[in-house]
Amino acid sequence: MLVTLIRRYSKPYLPYIAAVILFQLASTIAALYLPSLNAQIIDEGVSRGDTDYIWRTGGLMLGVALVQVATAITGVYFGSKAAMAFGRDLRRGVFRKVTSFSAKDVNVFGAPTLITRGTNDVQQVQMLVLMGLNFMVATPIMCIGGIVMALREDLSLSWLVWVSVPVLIAVVGYLVVRLMPLFRSMQTKIDRINGILREQIIGIRVVRAFVREPHETERFGGANRELTDVSLKIGSLFVLMFPAIGMILHVSTAAVLWFGGQRVDAGEMQVGSLTAFLQYLLQILMAVMMGTFMAMMIPRASVCADRIGEVLDVEPSIHEPEAPVAPTHRTGRVEYRNVSFAYPGAEEPVLSNISFTAEPGQTVAIVGSTGAGKTSLLSLLPRLYDVASGEVLLDGVPITNLERSEITGRVAMVPQRPYLFSGTIEHNLRFGKTEATDQELWDALTVAQAADFVRDKKNGLGSRIAQGGTNVSGGQRQRLCIAGALVTQPKVYLFDDSFSALDVATDARLRRALKAKTADATVIIVGQRVSTIADADQILVLDNGRIVDRGTHDELLLSSTTYQEIVESQLTAEEVA
Ligand code: DCP
Numbered sequence: 001m002l003v004t005l006i007r008r009y010s011k012p013y014l015p016y017i018a019a020v021i022l023f024q025l026a027s028t029i030a031a032l033y034l035p036s037l038n039a040q041i042i043d044e045g046v047s048r049g050d051t052d053y054i055w056r057t058g059g060l061m062l063g064v065a066l067v068q069v070a071t072a073i074t075g076v077y078f079g080s081k082a083a084m085a086f087g088r089d090l091r092r093g094v095f096r097k098v099t100s101f102s103a104k105d106v107n108v109f110g111a112p113t114l115i116t117r118g119t120n121d122v123q124q125v126q127m128l129v130l131m132g133l134n135f136m137v138a139t140p141i142m143c144i145g146g147i148v149m150a151l152r153e154d155l156s157l158s159w160l161v162w163v164s165v166p167v168l169i170a171v172v173g174y175l176v177v178r179l180m181p182l183f184r185s186m187q188t189k190i191d192r193i194n195g196i197l198r199e200q201i202i203g204i205r206v207v208r209a210f211v212r213e214p215h216e217t218e219r220f221g222g223a224n225r226e227l228t229d230v231s232l233k234i235g236s237l238f239v240l241m242f243p244a245i246g247m248i249l250h251v252s253t254a255a256v257l258w259f260g261g262q263r264v265d266a267g268e269m270q271v272g273s274l275t276a277f278l279q280y281l282l283q284i285l286m287a288v289m290m291g292t293f294m295a296m297m298i299p300r301a302s303v304c305a306d307r308i309g310e311v312l313d314v315e316p317s318i319h320e321p322e323a324p325v326a327p328t329h330r331t332g333r334v335e336y337r338n339v340s341f342a343y344p345g346a347e348e349p350v351l352s353n354i355s356f357t358a359e360p361g362q363t364v365a366i367v368g369s370t371g372a373g374k375t376s377l378l379s380l381l382p383r384l385y386d387v388a389s390g391e392v393l394l395d396g397v398p399i400t401n402l403e404r405s406e407i408t409g410r411v412a413m414v415p416q417r418p419y420l421f422s423g424t425i426e427h428n429l430r431f432g433k434t435e436a437t438d439q440e441l442w443d444a445l446t447v448a449q450a451a452d453f454v455r456d457k458k459n460g461l462g463s464r465i466a467q468g469g470t471n472v473s474g475g476q477r478q479r480l481c482i483a484g485a486l487v488t489q490p491k492v493y494l495f496d497d498s499f500s501a502l503d504v505a506t507d508a509r510l511r512r513a514l515k516a517k518t519a520d521a522t523v524i525i526v527g528q529r530v531s532t533i534a535d536a537d538q539i540l541v542l543d544n545g546r547i548v549d550r551g552t553h554d555e556l557l558l559s560s561t562t563y564q565e566i567v568e569s570q571l572t573a574e575e576v577a
């Protein structure tokens with residue numbers, strides 16, 4: 001997966017990568033040239049006292065050093081550009097994919113892990129690409145070139161290379177092998193922390209209400225401790241790594257000086273060659289170390305790449321039809337034909353054999369006890385879920401044959417738990433229709449009985465809304481969502497218990513205004529309160545996922561025992577009050 005991802009997402013940046021390779025090649029060759037120039041100065045210039053030679057070669061050395069620095073910087077510049085662009089594209093890929101998910105697909109993963117995969121996991125892969133680009137070319141050339149150059153300086157000291165390099169590889173390799181499983185478990189621990197944190201932030205009111213803070217703190221503490229433990233283990237191995245590497249470098253230096261010194265004494269080697277040899281050996285060891293570090297990043301990044309790949313490979317369970325049908329008319333007629341539906345993974349269907357028709361201009365109300373399947377029934381029309389059997393038709397066309405834009409353009413749903421996005425009131429109202437005029441917004445607010453409270457706000461339409469709409473009351477949130485639906489002027493309105501947070505008087509006013517505004521539209525209302533639904537053209541009584549009775553309020557009062565019970569329970573409650 002790692003290779004596939006890198007290949008697929010780095011394609012547009014091949015010119016950058018080519019530049020990186022070129023510049024690194026230049027910089028590495030320059031770096032390899034420097035010690036030998038240094039040796040020449042010492043051996044040819046200093047030993048003979050040839051100041052002229054020293055100046056000339058010194059100047060050349062300065063020039064080479066400048067070239068080396070400049071090419072190295074340019075190489076890193078292009079490398080970073082390519083790696084960051086790669087990361088951006090990959091993140092965008094994950095985001096696009098997740099936005100194409102249906103509710104069912106999101107449930108398969110869960111929100112926290114999708115968030116980690118789109119952020120932290122992408123970052124790990126991006127890091128590998130960055131390191132890879134910065135060291136991939138330099139490391140092997142430095143290593144091999146260093147060995148060749150070192151041997152050119154002095155063959156008889158070469159055994160020092162053959163000893164120190166394997167020792168370094170063995171030590172770093174051992175630590176890396178110990179580190180790998182720790183990195184792997186780190187990713188899942190981060191997932192867990194994310195999950196718990198998210199749940200607690202979202203559920204903060206419940207946590208407060210039930211004084212669950214100590215328990216929740218404990219739960220988070222546990223996950224946090226686990227992450228800390230893993231990080232500590234990783235840290236303690238890293239603590240070992242640096243002294244170990246340092247020791248190998250220093251012992252090698254001492255050995256070169258010791259054995260080389262003897263050869264210099266014996267007149268078999270020049271001082272310049274000795275320093276050059278030492279520098280080459282250090283370059284080789286550095287390169288080996290970098291190579292091993294890179295190797296260490298691969299397993300972690302490939303775990304991350306697999307996790308990202310899992311998301312990218314999902315075929316969204318709800319997709320556009322292959323051969324979309326254009327409806328002959330767009331009036332908003334809704335028909336459910338023998339619809340059954342079960343949530344993914346559930347054994348029992350939540351809806352069975354639902355059939356009804358809602359004509360334009362009509363209001364269909366759905367009542368039923370909690371858990372009867374009302375929300376599920378509504379969510380089938382905008383295709384949040386697909387039916388198990390039967391058909392849902394919009395203007396005579398099965399919605400599975402309609403393009404998504406055909407459905408969303410004609411159907412507006414006010415969900416049971418209304419949601420507002422962070423931004424302003426205006427931005428939320430224009431969510432479904434960006435080109436709406438201010439007048440349209442105010443009209444919608446007036447119908448939704450929300451104009452007064454928006455006008456009372458200091459910034460009016462520009463008032464800020466917090467994420468999720470938590471800085472307005474439940475009733476205000478409902479009314480803003482209703483207004484948002486009205487702005488889009490759909491053919492079909494779905495109100496899922498949207499008037500529950502309103503007092504009876506406001507509810508009545510709202511529905512009266514709504515009636516005028518939605519005269520030609522199809523309205524499907526889920527309601528608990530009998531007063532909300534009493535004047536509907538058709539009332540469906542839902543029980544346990546089945547329509548047990550249907551008719552108008554007056555008909556049902558006579559014929560339906562379930563409906564009678566609902567009415568009685570509310571009448572007595574109101575009478576008592
Ligand atoms: N259900 C489920 N998975 C979901 C949502 C619901 O398994 N993601 C189940 C739980 C209920 C049944 O489906 O037993 C019906 O749920 P609805 O949300 O459709 O029920 P209502 O909307 O009728 O209930 P309420 O009046 O409480 O809103």
Ligand code: MG
Nearest residue numbers: 374375376416
């Ligand atoms: Mg519901």
